[in-house]
Amino acid sequence: MESYSFLLFLAIIMISTKVLGLFSRKIHMPAVVGALAAGVLLGPSGFGMITLDGSAGMFLEDLAEIGVILLMFNAGLETDLGELKKNGVASLVTAAIGVVIPLAGGFLGYAFFFHTDFSDYTEVLKAVFVGVVLTATSVSITVETLREMGKLKGKVGTTILGAAILDDIIGIIVLTVVTSLKDTSVSPVSVLLKIIGYFIFIAVLTFILMKIRPYIEMQDEKRRVAILCVAFCFVLAYVSEEFFGIADITGAYFAGLMLCTIKVGPYVARRCEIPSYLIFSPVFFASVGLKVTLDGMDASIWLFSILLLVIAILSKVVGCGIGARICGCNAREALQIGVGMVSRGEVALIVAQKGYASGMLDNKLFAPIVLVVIVTTLLTPILLKFVMKDGKPQTETA
Secondary structure (H helix, E strand, O other): OOOOHHHHHHHHHHHHHHHHHHHHHHOOOOHHHHHHHHHHHHOOOOOOOOOOOHHHHHHHHHHHHHHHHHHHHHHHHOOOHHHHHHOHHHHHHHHHHHHHHHHHHHHHHHHHHOOOOOOOHHHHHHHHHHHHHHHOOOOHHHHHHHHHOOOOOOHHHHHHHHHHHHHHHHHHHHHHHHHHHHOOOOOHHHHHHHHHHHHHHHHHHHHHHHHOHHHHHHOOOOHHHHHHHHHHHHHHHHHHHHHHOOOHHHHHHHHHHHHOOOOOHHHHHHHHHHHHHHHHHHHHHHHHHHOOOOOOOOHHHHHHHHHHHHHHHHHHHHHHHHHHHHOOOOHHHHHHHHHHOOOOHHHHHHHHHHHHHHOOOOHHHHHHHHHHHHHHHHHHHHHHHHHOOOOOOOOOOO
16 A cells, blocks of 8 residues: 655644744854754654654665755856856865865874774775765755855855855765775776766766757746756756766756856756755755664764864865965954864765765764764754854845
């Protein structure tokens, strides 16, 4: 018999994320904090009301994926391209140092805690992979927080966005190299060529869009243009993941970025925001919390989790902060950029899953990494609120 539990799950998520989101605003925290907390409370670490197992869970996971894609598409549409170009070098340097320091921190943290025998190739690979997981940055939570505070288009916001995109690309290269050390069938050279090919593909696509720009702008304020632009976003997200091995959210962001300077951009952003706000984004934020599971963690693993969490936070704040300072940001801006890069989110979960599948992460390591991902995701909007105190909260309309 067909189950309709997904409808009940969806209703519970929509109500709980909204209620806790409003509560978060009341205590002067970003609404996204409440949405994330709702997922934790509803999941196996809370009341156990919702599970991601079975067909209903798969449905929620698919909705969550659409949610993060639309979130990044909107972020691209709302990006100030001039500001992004101006901060391009800062983004690149911030991303590069923001990968190296977490990689080293994760490696040393694992090696120190588990007394790694450096003559054991497998154990060294495990230590390296823990570092690889910490290199990932999930910008989706930060995007929503910055949007709430009206800081998405400023110098700090665009630097974070650019650095996070580059960070993921650098992380993919590092992940592939490390994976190839375990699986010789994976060629780092072929992956590098794919990434170069991807940027050529994006450049060609942008050139074509600019050529047909007058025709696109003739369709402004027509519903068909919103449908076609969202379809373009989904296609680019699919092509990025399927053919180039680049995260689908990166493709979605580039889709928005290509359209942000075209006249139809604001109209498409308004249209996309409605379904995203109503259904997809709440499911995405709740799904992050639903992944929290604390079963089978003993005192030693809890201790390692705390150590890993400290490394995860400090390595991004210090690494990205140093990169921002090198590129001329003042101390306050550097701190804001560092904090904005702390969230690991779904990107780190994907990396961890690949490590688990390849045998570089076992069950005892997977749980702490998931915990670190969740906690950094929950902490990032809270920390951003404190380091960007001059941000004026926007009014809540519902």
